[in-house]
Amino acid sequence: MAEPKKRLTSTRSGNRRSHLAAKAIALAVCNQCKQAVPSHRVCPNCGFYNGEDVLKLDEKARLKEERNKAKKENEDSTKK
Secondary structure: OOOOOOOOOOHHHHHHHHHHOOOOOOOOOOOOOOOOOEEEOOOOOOOOEEEEOOOOOHHHHHHHHHHHHHHHHHHHHHOO
């Protein structure tokens, strides 16, 4: 196996590792709710991306509420 002729200096090692540093995440502002969001990601707060409601959180919340209401009514009718 080949052996290095001379020891690498710390400067050379540091230059090689200069790309390994952790970088801060670039944040953008959501056009809908004005919160900081990682760029090119759906906003976790409002569900919008590029001005379009991708996750439809309002519709999902309404459907969940209707299901819970129907379930509660069903439980009340079985108790009587």
